[in-house]
Amino acid sequence: MKTLLMHPDRDFDATVPKSKENDDYAQDIELGVLLDAMAAGDPYLREIAQAALFGAWGNDMGTILYRQDILKDCLANKDVVRLFYELAQEPFNRRNDRLYRPFGDEPSVKVSTSVRTLKDALDVLRRLRNTCNVYYKGFSSAGFTRFFKTLNDSLDDGYLASVNSDLEQLQFSSGVLISAGLGEGGKGVDFMLRHPQERDTHLIQRLTTSAPKSYTLQLHPRDEAGAQALGQLQNRGLGLISDALSQSAEHVFGFLKMLAAELAFYLGCLNLHDALTRIHEITTFPEPSSEPRIFSCRELRDTCLALTLKQPAVGNDADADGKQLVVITGANRGGKSTFLRSVGLAQLMMQCGMFVTAQVFSSSLRTGLFTHYKREEDRSMKSGKFDEELARMDRIADRIRSRSMMLFNESFAATNEREGSEIARQIVLALLDREIMVFFVSHMYEFARAFFDDKDVKTLFMRAERGEDGERSFRLREEKPLPTSFGADLYTAIFQTAPEPETADGTSR
Structure with missing residues (x-):
């Protein structure tokens, strides 16, 4: 018998695959928060959820x-x-x-x-x-x-x-009945386990019924050698069924x-x-597509952010059907990284057969998820931050497969903008040649402008909203990139001092 509740044609593999690829994207999309919610404190449920999610790409x-x-x-x-x-x-x-x-x-x-x-x-x-x-x-x-x-x-x-x-x-509550014959040297051969004989308790029937002669040998309670020999005989008979029973x-x-x-x-x-x-968060069952270059969503939320904040997250809309590249720009702390996580989580949950936190979500099937997020500088001082980014990208290039999904977050910004933009552009073009869907969050205007001017690459440009007063809605809109880094925001974050305390009469000290 087979249960077949995870696959229509085979058993579920409940072992968690060990892969650096899984560890990288799990860290970047904060998959641990999702696994904790699924486990609800049960380590076994967490292990099974992890095995299912990591195996989703197949x-x-x-x-x-x-x-x-x-x-x-x-x-x-x-x-x-x-x-x-x-x-x-x-x-x-x-x-x-x-x-x-x-x-x-x-x-x-x-x-x-x-x-x-x-x-x-x-x-x-x-x-x-x-x-x-x-x-x-x-x-x-x-x-x-x-x-x-x-x-x-x-x-x-x-x-x-x-x-x-x-x-x-x-x-064998009535004992074990085994038949055997005598072989060369008086050794037992042809051992066979028999059905237990029915014992007739009526004395008259036992006396009047003819039966072959039988002999009984009783072992002395202290006859250890005899007991051992008898046990060996019993095992010879039971060995005929023991393997079949254990397999059953x-x-x-x-x-x-x-x-x-x-x-x-x-x-x-x-x-x-x-x-x-x-927490009143919305959910829906996504629509997977076997067609290439399908990605669209409405009110797509970051599941892990909602679970962390214990309230519904801000959703975003995107229509990238027919496109292979999504470039996301805009002000800091405007929701760009959150949207990137929501994309990775939704793709993973969809391919695992789960619901997603959105009103509508549709995407092509992908062969894997890869992430390249900015990391802290190498504390051992063996390499600089930019060298570490390139080395990590090299490892990804060795593992990434055609029709995967690639998420970049502020990648290659550790060098000057011209050099970083060109390196990022060349890497993205190589990925697009392999039919890999790329989402790229970047502040590098030259990188974004290069694809904005390139009409051969079908690209969706999204930008984080920022009000004139600096307020963020944490929503992204389909907008072209702007040649600005919002320096006023950086100045305020770095140089703004706390207001001077007031005296009892309301004047500053």
């Missing part, structure tokens, strides 16, 4: 839409899904560690632990099936519908009764483990949705 269109439908079912049946998860997790509860005990090497140990594991696991599966049969009408997704059908087809009452009967016999137990055990892992992802999504609902 999902195709069918998988994304498949998960979206399942997640919609989960949002409509939150309590039921949590009940499913509790049942799937029951064998792994630390207070009930019977199913955690590893199967021993001895056949007798293998048989006893496997039988106990199967009995406990099948009891959980029976209750899970019955719970599904009670609530199945509230689910409509292909994933849950198939899951319910799998449970009913594979675990009908007749099958469960038959398995329970077999497991009762495999407990591991199969059932693996099914419940996979079910718990896949439901853990959706439980994390429910936790995130609850956290966003509490």
Whole structure:
């Protein structure tokens, strides 16, 4: 049996991939805030969410839409899904560690632990099936519908009764019956495990019924060698079924483990949705596109900023359909970096099959997310800030793939504007040749102007709003870049002194 609640055709890989690429963009888009909200204090939920998000770039269109439908079912049946998860997790509860005990090497140990594991696991599966049969009408997704059908087809009452009967016999409460023959040198051969004989308790029937002669050998309680020899004979017989039983137990055990892992992802999504609902933040299911050069959004919010501030974030609109480059300019602290994070988070969440914080979001599928944000200068003084930027870009160039998404934030500004602009322009052109979608936040006017004048590169230009009084709305508008760095803002931030304290009569000292 397979659960198939994360992929329509294969099991979910719950291991967290180790990659420098993942670490870089996770830091820059503040992914830890999102993971904490999904985990809600549960380390296991956080680990599963991290594995799902880091593996999002391998999902195709069918998988994304498949998960979206399942997640919609989960949002409509939150309590039921949590009940499913509790049942799937029951064998792994630390207070009930019977199913955690590893199967021993001895056949007798293998048989006893496997039988106990199967009995406990099948009891959980029976209750899970019955719970599904009670609530199945509230689910409509292909994933849950198939899951319910799998449970009913594979675990009908007749099958469960038959398995329970077999497991009762495999407990060998009346002893183990093994047949064998004599080989060369009087050694035992052709060991075979037999069904236990039914014992007739009626004395008259035992006396009147003819049966082959049988002999009984009783071991002395202190005969350790005899007990050891008898144990070896028993293991010879039980060895014929021990491997099959342990494989069956591991199969059932693996099914419940996979079910718990896949439901853990959706439980994390429910936790995130609850956290966003509490702060009245909007959510929607995005529209992935298999077409290249698709990107548009309305009221796109930075999910992690909203979770941090515990209030709805300011949203932005953008229409970059048909374009491959978005250049974002404007005043400091105007919302440029926030918009960049919101783009990366929304792309990642969409490709994971999740909802996003926006009214509308549509984007082409990407093969990866890469970020190049400004960093602090190398404290070891082995290289300058600009050298570090170039070295980091070189590492990205080795890993980036065609049709990825690249986010730049104030990159290559550690040198003079002319040199930094030219380097940035050449790098961006090389990325565009590989059909890589680029978002570039920059104060370098020469860089922005170069693409504004280049009519061969389809570019969307956005600028952070700034009122005449210096007030920020934290919204971006589709506007051409301006040849200004808003020096008045820098002067105020650096040189403005605190107002002099007033005396009791209202005059300054």
